[in-house]
Amino acid sequence: MSELQRTPLRDFHAAHGGRLVDFAGWEMPVQYRSILEEHKTVRRAAGLFDVSHMGEVDVRGPGALAYLQRLVTNDVAKLFPGRVLYSPMCYPSGGTVDDLLVYMRGPADYFLCINAGNIAKDLAWMREQSAGFDVTLTDRSADYALVAVQGPKAATIVQGLTPVPLGGVKYYHFVEGPVCGVPCLISRTGYTGEDGFELYHPVAAARQIADALLAAGVPHGLELAGLGARDSLRLEAGYPLYGHELSAEISPLTAGLAWTVKLDKGADFVGRAALLEEKQRGAASAVVFFKTGDRRIVRAETPIMDSAGAPVGRVLSGTLSPLLNEAIGSALVATAALASPLAVDIRGTKLNLHLVKPPFVELKRATS
Amino acid sequence: MSSVPSDLRYAKSHEWLKLESDGTALIGITDYAQNSLGDITFVQLPKVGTLLKAGDSFGVVESVKAASDVYAPIAGTVVAVNETLAQTPELVNRDPYAAGWMLRLKPANAADAAALLDAAAYQQVAS
Numbered sequence: 078m079s080e081l082q083r084t085p086l087r088d089f090h091a092a093h094g095g096r097l098v099d100f101a102g103w104e105m106p107v108q109y110r111s112i113l114e115e116h117k118t119v120r121r122a123a124g125l126f127d128v129s130h131m132g133e134v135d136v137r138g139p140g141a142l143a144y145l146q147r148l149v150t151n152d153v154a155k156l157f158p159g160r161v162l163y164s165p166m167c168y169p170s171g172g173t174v175d176d177l178l179v180y181m182r183g184p185a186d187y188f189l190c191i192n193a194g195n196i197a198k199d200l201a202w203m204r205e206q207s208a209g210f211d212v213t214l215t216d217r218s219a220d221y222a223l224v225a226v227q228g229p230k231a232a233t234i235v236q237g238l239t240p241v242p243l244g245g246v247k248y249y250h251f252v253e254g255p256v257c258g259v260p261c262l263i264s265r266t267g268y269t270g271e272d273g274f275e276l277y278h279p280v281a282a283a284r285q286i287a288d289a290l291l292a293a294g295v296p297h298g299l300e301l302a303g304l305g306a307r308d309s310l311r312l313e314a315g316y317p318l319y320g321h322e323l324s325a326e327i328s329p330l331t332a333g334l335a336w337t338v339k340l341d342k343g344a345d346f347v348g349r350a351a352l353l354e355e356k357q358r359g360a361a362s363a364v365v366f367f368k369t370g371d372r373r374i375v376r377a378e379t380p381i382m383d384s385a386g387a388p389v390g391r392v393l394s395g396t397l398s399p400l401l402n403e404a405i406g407s408a409l410v411a412t413a414a415l416a417s418p419l420a421v422d423i424r425g426t427k428l429n430l431h432l433v434k435p436p437f438v439e440l441k442r443a444t445s
Numbered sequence: 446m447s448s449v450p451s452d453l454r455y456a457k458s459h460e461w462l463k464l465e466s467d468g469t470a471l472i473g474i475t476d477y478a479q480n481s482l483g484d485i486t487f488v489q490l491p492k493v494g495t496l497l498k499a500g501d502s503f504g505v506v507e508s509v510k511a512a513s514d515v516y517a518p519i520a521g522t523v524v525a526v527n528e529t530l531a532q533t534p535e536l537v538n539r540d541p542y543a544a545g546w547m548l549r550l551k552p553a554n555a556a557d558a559a560a561l562l563d564a565a566a567y568q569q570v571a572s
Contacts, residue, residue, distance in 0.1 A: 096483075108483065108484075111483070111484050111538075112483060112484050112509045113484045113486075113509070113535075114484075305483075305509060305510075309509070372486055372487040372534070373487050373489075373507065374486060374487070374507060374509070374512070396509060397486040397487075397509060424489070424505060424512070
């Protein structure tokens with residue numbers, strides 16, 4: 078474990094019974110008490126997640142907008158200060174480098190949040206793409222800690238620790254202001270499908286923020302939640318996880334994220350030609366979501382068969398939905414096979430897949 | 446840390462066995478095993494009447510993390526399985542030595558249980 082990176086909350090997790098595992102090279106809590114219970118607590122009340130392993134990058138300079146329009150598939154020109162945008166970032170092939178959040182702080186001043194496992198790859202890619210743009214990229218990953226407070230009680234809990242009126246911060250918006258006296262970027266975003274906030278703050282204040290949120294949250298039913306619950310919550314919400322539903326081989330169109338690919342945004346972004354062709358020709362395969370009506374978990378890489386038993390795809394993510402009490406998952410399936418029945422074999426038992434348009438459960442998140 | 450009741454016998458593969466007064470043996474997985482697996486989501490058990498040799502896999506215990514085989518500590522015939530685990534597999538997490546039992550076995554030879562680990566010896570395995 079000695080080579081694993083640690084977030085500033087590593088000792089906080091250990092002190093609260095977190096089960097620490099290697100996640101993308103980071104020593105992170107997969108669970109504290111129970112993945113299933115933490116999941117249900119987030120849907121019912123609130124959970125506190127440490128996601129300080131995520132990467133942050135400042136993108137500044139007169140060419141920042143033009144650069145970001147070239148770099149990502151969604152339309153960054155639609156942003157205004159205080160607005161957040163989700164976007165994939167693609168290769169010329171249309172395959173996905175990463176998916177990220179773009180924060181607009183001001184004209185020529187943007188801030189990106191990228192996946193922990195992709196920080197080095199993304200930075201190299203982003204620097205390569207910056208040639209010819211008047212823009213400065215700064216890796217801020219070591220400067221920021223990041224915690225997420227997610228769930229129907231999140232707003233009440235965070236509001237108790239900040240003078241900033243959170244009612245004015247809508248979904249996918251942010252403000253900068255103090256939380257228990259610590260300067261934070263307060264973002265109404267998350268990865269659970271619930272209302273909630275992600276708080277970016279200086280590493281030195283991480284323990285103070287986590288202690289304060291936990292103390293303020295416990296009376297409202299908040300619990301610490303690990304990466305295990307984070308994964309089942311995002312899958313139940315139908316959100317992609319890089320390396321599963323999105324990858325160098327899976328384009329955002331294949332992943333069902335056409336709403337994030339703005340072919341007509343008036344800028345020739347990396348991957349546009351390939352994605353336009355994929356749109357016109359129709360994708361050869363598609364990411365779909367399924368449930369089985371059975372408790373056996375259908376794990377990633379399980380082959381998917383058509384009614385004749387021929388292989389037509391593979392599972393990308395799978396877990397047990399703690400709310401539905403049945404296996405749910407995502408799969409990459411040949412488009413031609415989607416009209417016919419699909420099945421998997423789990424230890425000798427054939428289970429039929431029932432395709433579902435996510436989310437799998439009704440979500441109550443704040444709308445924009 | 447984990448509980449190891451002194452009146453049970455144990456296999457190195459983390460099953461427990463309890464000889465009952467009627468000559469049958471109850472089998473389950475240990476507190477250490479359930480804690481290592483995490484949230485148990487599914488338990489697959491054999492049919493009543495199945496003949497097991499010592500070390501045979503008798504089923505699968507699945508958690509959010511992984512699916513693991515479970516093994517017969519001694520030879521025998523399955524005379525009952527814990528049907529309630531089909532709907533409430535979390536009983537194995539909550540109460541591994543009682544409500545979370547898995548099999549009732551009619552031992553081929555009750556003396557086989559003597560060759561299993563006692564609580565003190567299993568404590569060494571599960572630490």
